[in-house]
Amino acid sequence: MSPRSDRPPPDINGYPMTRSARNAAIALWLATAGAAWPAAAHHSFAMYDQTRIVTLRGTVKTFQWSNPHALIWVLGSVAPDGAPELWSVELSTSPGNLSRMGWSKHSVEPGDKIAIDLNPLRDGRHGGSLKRATLLATGKVLTTAPVAGQVDAKPDAK
Amino acid sequence: MIALNRTRAAALALGAALTLGWAAGSAQAQTLAVNPAPTAADWSALAKLPDWSGVWIPGQYAPAKSPPSWTPDAAAQVAELQAEEAAGRPRNIYVNCLPEGMPSFVVMNLNTSEILFTPGRVTILNEFDGNRLRRIYTDGRGHPEDPDLTFNGHSIGRWEGDTLVVDTIGIVPQSYLPLGQGVGIPNNGGMHIVERIHLTAPDTLRIDMVVEAPKVLVAPWRISREYKRSRERARDILEASCRQGDFLEDVDAHGNAIFSPIPHDDGGAPLPPDQARK
Numbered sequence: 001m002s003p004r005s006d007r008p009p010p011d012i013n014g015y016p017m018t019r020s021a022r023n024a025a026i027a028l029w030l031a032t033a034g035a036a037w038p039a040a041a042h043h044s045f046a047m048y049d050q051t052r053i054v055t056l057r058g059t060v061k062t063f064q065w066s067n068p069h070a071l072i073w074v075l076g077s078v079a080p081d082g083a084p085e086l087w088s089v090e091l092s093t094s095p096g097n098l099s100r101m102g103w104s105k106h107s108v109e110p111g112d113k114i115a116i117d118l119n120p121l122r123d124g125r126h127g128g129s130l131k132r133a134t135l136l137a138t139g140k141v142l143t144t145a146p147v148a149g150q151v152d153a154k155p156d157a158k
Numbered sequence: 159m160i161a162l163n164r165t166r167a168a169a170l171a172l173g174a175a176l177t178l179g180w181a182a183g184s185a186q187a188q189t190l191a192v193n194p195a196p197t198a199a200d201w202s203a204l205a206k207l208p209d210w211s212g213v214w215i216p217g218q219y220a221p222a223k224s225p226p227s228w229t230p231d232a233a234a235q236v237a238e239l240q241a242e243e244a245a246g247r248p249r250n251i252y253v254n255c256l257p258e259g260m261p262s263f264v265v266m267n268l269n270t271s272e273i274l275f276t277p278g279r280v281t282i283l284n285e286f287d288g289n290r291l292r293r294i295y296t297d298g299r300g301h302p303e304d305p306d307l308t309f310n311g312h313s314i315g316r317w318e319g320d321t322l323v324v325d326t327i328g329i330v331p332q333s334y335l336p337l338g339q340g341v342g343i344p345n346n347g348g349m350h351i352v353e354r355i356h357l358t359a360p361d362t363l364r365i366d367m368v369v370e371a372p373k374v375l376v377a378p379w380r381i382s383r384e385y386k387r388s389r390e391r392a393r394d395i396l397e398a399s400c401r402q403g404d405f406l407e408d409v410d411a412h413g414n415a416i417f418s419p420i421p422h423d424d425g426g427a428p429l430p431p432d433q434a435r436k
Contacts (some may be wrong), residue, residue: 094398095398122246126429137259
């Protein structure tokens, strides 16, 4: 989702940015986001270690309500007192299915303090697939239900 | 004005010549197929068809329970792909927003579907795969002799009582026989699919599919999918682009709202930019 319009977007460390700093951050993103990565669209979740669950604690940067998978970008850490770093947390499915599971584009908002149980990427990079999220301000718990057709389709099942 | 008139006259002359040439020289002109305007009776006839309205939610797809009978070479490839996926290195079969195609349109569908009846045609709309669709002609036509190959192929249907029998050919050889999003073998050409679509209960639709793919299968693959009907508006089909999730909602130096590519790992997992390289 777009950041709320009534506040400047946070920079990579979570602080409001000046325009020049924001432009520098954007330039960083564009410079690193070249054409070399595979465009996976629908993809297997086998890159995530489904035998492990770690808890990411931090602040929501953006909730990306997109197809075919929604994404939560979080500035946080999986270490108890770790410095906040940017993590991608992928949801198992799309806004259509998530809506049917009770989610909306407002389920998670930028700035929310959050704890997310996730299956981490096997190679240790800062990505995971969401198992369960808790909004710390309210205690509200968010989970996803099994997606149609994937219940038995291991190892895609999640 | 004079120039215009000359141009128009030339166009008329050319048109007349083409018309004469067509009429005189081409027997095809008399058999050129058209889609006739539907009559009131055609529309009324639709009311006699079974009620497939509403939104259909696909049930479990368990290819492991009814796997295809692969050729030895394809079976060896499947074993390798399954091992790669088990090791966390999936070889995704749906990439770059190419249509997922048949038979994935049915067997790998993870979202809801709708089925529309209009005179001479049944249209199946999926939320999955970027809102793609299948057109099934029920006007009695046959397949083209030399169809252009497409992801969902050329489909013709006929009603046998309350069962729609659909015959599909003309599918691109690259379209996969999928066991999952990270395991599949291309059909490699010559695929032929027959579906029998029917209600098995008031709100249960079943597609029984027979997939012939002689390049990679030693016997037809028989696979079925059941769908449950919903009439809740909360389940209405949404717009679903196939790759929006590969992009970040971003802002450029001018303040314009833009999409910026998100780095991914080899398996398709999105990564923060500082994590793009191992």
